[in-house]
Amino acid sequence: MTAFKAILIHHLRAMLREKVALCMLLLLAGLLMLLPSSLRDDGSLDGALRLQTQYSMGLATVLVAFMTLWCSASAISADVANKRLQHILSLPLRRSILWLGRWTAVILLSSTLLFISAGVTLFRIHRSVQRYSSQKEAATLLRARHLLFPEARDYDQLAKEFIEIERLKGSVPDEVSDESLMQDALAMAQAQSTSVRGGDSLDWNFQLERPLRGILHIEATFDRSGISARQLPGSWQILDERGQERWASEEQVSGSGQVFIPVDPIPADLTQFTLRYRNLSPDPAQVLFFQPGNGVRLVQPAGSFTWNLLRATLLLCGLLALLAALGMSAGALFSLPVACYVTAMLLLLELASGTLERAVSEGSTLVGDAPNQWVERLDQLTIGTYKLLLPILQPLNIGNPLAQVAEGIWISNRLLWGSLFLRFTPLFCLLALIGILLFSRREVASQS
Amino acid sequence: MSDPILSTEDLGKTFRDFWRRPRARAVDSLSLSLEPGEVYGLLGPNGSGKSTSIKLILGLLHPDKGRIRVFGKSPRDVKVKHRIGYLPEESNLYPYLDARESLRFTAALFGIDPEEREWRITQLLEMVGLSHTGRRRIGEFSKGMARRIGLAQALINDPDLVILDEPTSGLDPLGTRQVKDIIRSLAERGKTVLLSSHLLADVEDVCDRICILYGGIVRAEGPIRELLQVANHLQLQLEDLDPEKRNQLLNLLEDMLGKRPQLEPSRKDLETFFLEVVAKAREDSGEASGTRKEGELAEFLV
Amino acid sequence: MKRGPFLSITRLTLVEIPRQPALLLLSSTLLLLMASLPFLITHSLGETGKLQRDSNLALLFLGSLLLAVPAACGALGSELRKGRIGALLSKPLSRSSFLMAKFLGVAGVLLAFQIMAIQVTIMSDRASAIEFGVGWKFIVPIFVAALLAYVVAALLNFATRRPFVSSAFWLLLLFMSCAFIYTLFLEGGGDGMIDHGGHSHVDPAGVQAIPVRWDLLIAGILLSLAALMLQALALLCALKLPTLPALSLCSGFFLLGLMSDYLLAERAEQMLWAKVLHGILPNWQHFWMADALTGGGSIPLSYLLPATFYALCWAGGILLLAMAFFERMELQA
Structure with a gap:
């Protein structure tokens, strides 16, 4: 443990004393303080928030990622090049401890810089709040939402049922195979699953891990058939497993767009339920089309923007830890420029x-x-x-956490802890194992 | 007879290119053995395989053939390194650390307690004559000063086997003398020293046994006294002989031997003369900057 | 300025820099990526040619930046930090000459990359001129050239022990040029529609001639001039900074130069400092002519003259600054 601590502290000091860390700090400072002032947002708090989160913080993450790449690739390769490693390895120090100690130092520095960037971003956002509109708008925008999606529909099954119904009606000749009809049937199934005529209803089934509680909204995105100034009457219901109505509300929609319907009072203790929309128009031609995929979802306030940004930062730190492990392994095998190249290529491959x-x-x-x-x-x-x-590469694909934060979507526990422990940790162990193995076999003393 | 501290059997190492073709045969059929408490010199011209042999002994290179045993174990065993002190040929120390920080870092890697660590560091810095350097960074040291810190690092763990690769490289004659004194003191205290150098005078002064490498092959090996004896040659040293007695002696020897022997004044070697001059100059004018006379061997090195 | 030592330093730099494995790896990757774009760009709705041209030119520019900084730091910075400079400057060679020689050496290596990149851009453009298809006969020679360069370099290394990396780099230039000349004699690209800078048409004959867009050569030269300015900056940075800080600084200049008009043009009319900064910062938009090629447009040759003058003046100014700095530097021998 003493050796590990000594390597960790020493390497941290080495990175800080080199111009790399100073240069990175200056660039980050410039980026986080000057870039938002230079770029013009749309004049709203939402715009300012997206600018700070996605652009400033996003670029800062890229900068820190490059610094991590460099520091990890040079952690061992630089000492091999200047022959210092020969002396270090003549000491009673396992190569695995050297590898892990330096990796820890790199990731500590990167994480610190990333959290500092997040802190500066939050500071600027809170200043923007004072500059832009009302506290009420700020309170809405600076809260992250938890999205609950309905169960995915089995369109293949629906398509097969549709084909069967049409065969029973006699509309499809026997000699025409199901396979040849499948594409059209799928399109019909998808259309029917997202549209509701006048007098009809449409259901979405929800299966939750935890019962509903707190504040809940229905977020619906839709289009209307035809052009009409008249409002389209409809009703929303929540039905429990036995089909009993637990909540209902009538709404009038006009045009197309997005609505937020508060569910109040919230039906407690429900984990499995059906959300039903009934088109109350007597005219069957008045159709409402919901956006495929995320046309209807339930929205719950989950936490503050600040906390959400910090969770996203933690997730990004996990990615940086993997990047550092990759850089260290490459640096254990190749020279510094080649190690940087190999790591950068794998990083780009991941992005692609x-x-x-x-x-x-x-x-x-x-x-x-x-x-x-x-x-x-x-x-x-x-x-x-x-x-x-x-x-x-797939385990590394966590989407864009900063975009999620900018849109106010909560970084779920499944995404955060699932990614860190179930995806990144096994991959890190694999990378570390490969890196340490390669390093152990390497002859670090070149021919003199 | 105790087991050797270090032994190699038929050790070989050839450096190869990308296509696995031999590029340079660095060491071939090297068999040597170091007994506890002796000072063993590894000699040879540049490129003879001295440094490669040391790197094989330390486990930094993998041998192509043969066997190495250090304290009865493979050199790749990390535990073995607790008992080894190594001064590399090029002291690539961290330039931004000062002398104390550098030694502190090395001591921490040996797992030495902080209190013990500080005590040893103080003694070692006095021993190598760098206790005055304060917060000066190693990057600002001269080559000789960097070499001294390297030596201090090699001794911080009170090793049983000390491996020194060109220890006097870059040192002035005073420093060279002091390093040789340290090596002798270490041997007197039961340490085993493996010394690699191409400076013959230094090796001659301190080594008990030597091995001469050329082209990676042992060309000569054995106790230094035996190797350097010249057959049928005797040396007679006389002090305070007046001219009359000198002539009488020469005549007597001429009668005995049948020819008149040559009589020349004894010569000091240049190193001894230099040290005498410097010592006198110090007495007259006080301490010079840079290095000062070191203290005795550190107490903890027993 | 004596020719002997000056040319020797330049020649040594031309030998030394291509020996860096990362240079070969990065150059090869960029060139092969540029060659792959015609069949990697999908769903572009008729914009394949434009996307491919813009991407290739962007890769040429970015690649020059990524290669210039490590090359300059490797050529100059390592001499300074390892103490070899003392031995070099003890020869009858002034510091300014030494710096210029290094600059020319770095520029020579980067010119080799830029020549290859422009050749690949032109070949790749002909390959993507066919809508809903790929002109394989223009792409395959690029890959064959790259493969041949590596194989021949390996054989040379095996037979004569010549360094593999530098051999591969120069052979890549040779074989890529041969591939380019070969494709100049090719006419047809296949059936289907042609995208002539956005105006597509169907050739009723079925097999049609795909012209060589020499405008891309001019666009490439302009970007090479911009890269020359970045090289000068990289050399100035290499005097004091290690590779990563130098790369960060040069990247910062690169980004600021791209946004120069957006950030400073308005403010320059009112504030003196903005005006001065707007004048000093290089404006890369003057060298980015990819948009002019869209819609069948062309770049007039006469534009090259003022662009070259601007680039040479700016780079010259930076080099003078570097020389002044270098003259006063205390060097470790």
Whole structure:
């Protein structure tokens, strides 16, 4: 433990004494203080909040990430280059302790800088609150919301049921196969699941981990058929498992857009329920179309903006810890510039993981057909490589926490702690194991 | 007879290029053994394999063939390193630390208690003559001063085996003398010293046994007295002989031997003369800046 | 200024910098990425050509920045920090000459990368000129050139022990140039529609000639001039700063230069400090002509002259500053 502590403290001091940390601090200060003043927002508190969170804090995260990359890659490779490592390894010090001690020092520095950036961002946001509109608006915007989504519909099953109904009606000849009708049937199923004619109703089923409590809103995003100045009457109901109504409210909608309907009083102790919208218009042609995917969701206040930003920062620190482990492993094997290159390439690959996922799902990287078998083989080889990389990259895909915070969406416990412990920790252990193993086998004394 | 502190059997190391072709044979069939309490010199010209041998002994390089045992164990065993002190050929210390901080860091890696640590550091700094440096950073030290700190680091853990790679490199004659005195004192206290150098005069003064490497192969090995004996040559030293008695002696020897022997005044070596001049100058004018006369060997080095 | 030592330092820099593995890795990655864009850009709704051109030119510019700083720090900074400078300046060579020689050496290596990048941009542009398809015959030579460069460098290393990394870099330049010349003699790209800077048409004959867009050469030269300015700045930074702080500073200048008009143009009309800063900061928008190529536009040759003058003056000013700084520096031998 003494050796670990000595390595940790020493390496922290080494990084602080080098111009790297000073330079990074100056850049961060410049970025966080000057950038918001230079860029113009839309004049609203919401705009200011997004600017500070997504741009200032986002760029600060990128800067700290690059610093982490550099410091981790140089932690061992620099000492190999200047032959200092020969002396250190002649001491009774396990290479694993050296690796872990320096990794801890890098991540401590990076996390500190990231939390300082978050602190400065919060300070500027609270100043913006004073400058912009009312305290009431500030109170709304500076709270994060927890979103509850309904159960996903099984469109394949709905499509099959639809085909069966049409066959029973006699509209589909027997010789036409189900497969050939599937695409159209799926489109019909999706359309029917998100629209409600006059006189009809539409249900969304919810299954929650914890019972409803506190404040609740229904957030609905929709479009109307036709153009009409008249308001469309409708009602919302919450039905429990036995179909009994636990809450109801009638609403009039006009045009298209988004509504927030407070659920008050909230039906307590419900974990499984159905949310029903009934289109009370007598005219079946008056159809309401809800946005596919997130047309209807329940919104609960979850916590303060400050706390949400800090949770996002913690999540980002987890990513930086992985980046540092990657850099350390690369630095244990390669020279500093090559280690930086390898780490940066893997980082960019991670950022492109969405593209890789898409390519794998489409089965090809090509636009159009391959002109010959060689290109086709190359394409298949590329897809194969992507498939190998995806299991490593997918755990790192946590979306954009800062965008979530900017939109006021709560970073859920599942996302935060699940990512940190169930995704990042195993990956870190793997990286650390590989890095330490490679480092242990490496001959650090070059030919003199 | 006790077990050797360090032994190598048929040790070999060849550096290879990317294609695994041999590029340089650094060490070949090296077999040596160090007994407790002796000072063993590893000699050879530049590129003869001295530093490579030391790095193999310390586990920094993997041998291609042969076996190494240090205190009866593999050099890769971390526990073995608690009993070794190493001064590398190039003292690449952290330039932004001062002397105390540097020693403190090394001591912490050995797990030495803070109180004991400070006591040892104070003694070592006095021993190597750097107790006056204060908060000066190592990056500002001269090469000789950096070498002294390196030596202090090598002794902080009171090692049983001290490995010194070119310990007198960059030191002035005074410093060189002091390092040699330290090495002798260490040996007197039962430490084993492995000394690698291409400065023959230094090795001759302190080593009990030597090994001469060339091209990675042992060319000569054994006790220094035996190796340096010249067959059929005797040396006679006389003091305060007046001219008359000198002539009588020469005539007597001429009668006995059949030829007149050569008689020349004894010569000091340059190092001894230099040290005498410096000592006198010190007496006359006081301390010089930079280095000062070191104290005795640190108490904890027993 | 004596020719002997000056040319020797320049030649040594040209030999030394390509030996850095990271330079080869980064150059290769950027070039292959530029070559891959035509078949990686999907769902661009007819904008493939524009996206590919803009991306390639952006990669050329960014790549020059990412290569210039480590090259300058490696060439100059390491000499200063390792103490080799004393031995060099003990020769009959003034400090200013030494600095200029280093600058020219770094510029030479970066010019090699920029030549390759412009060639790849032109070939890649021809490949993406076909809507809903890819002109493979323009892309494949790029990959073949890269593969050949690595293989031949490996063989040279095996047979003659020449350093693999520097051999691969210079062979990449050679083979890429050969690939480019080869593709100049190619005409057809396949069936379908052609995107001529946004105006698509179908060739009833089926196989049509895809012209070479020499405008991209001018666009590339302009960006190379901008990169020259960044190189000068990188050299100034390398006198005092290690690689990462130098890269951060140069990146900061890069970003400020991109936003120069947005940040300062308005304020420059009212405030003196903004006016001065607006004048000093390099304005990269003067060198970014990708938008001019959209819609069938072109870049007039006459634009090159004032752009070159601006770039040389700015870079010259920075180099003079660096020389003045270097003359007064106390060096560790």
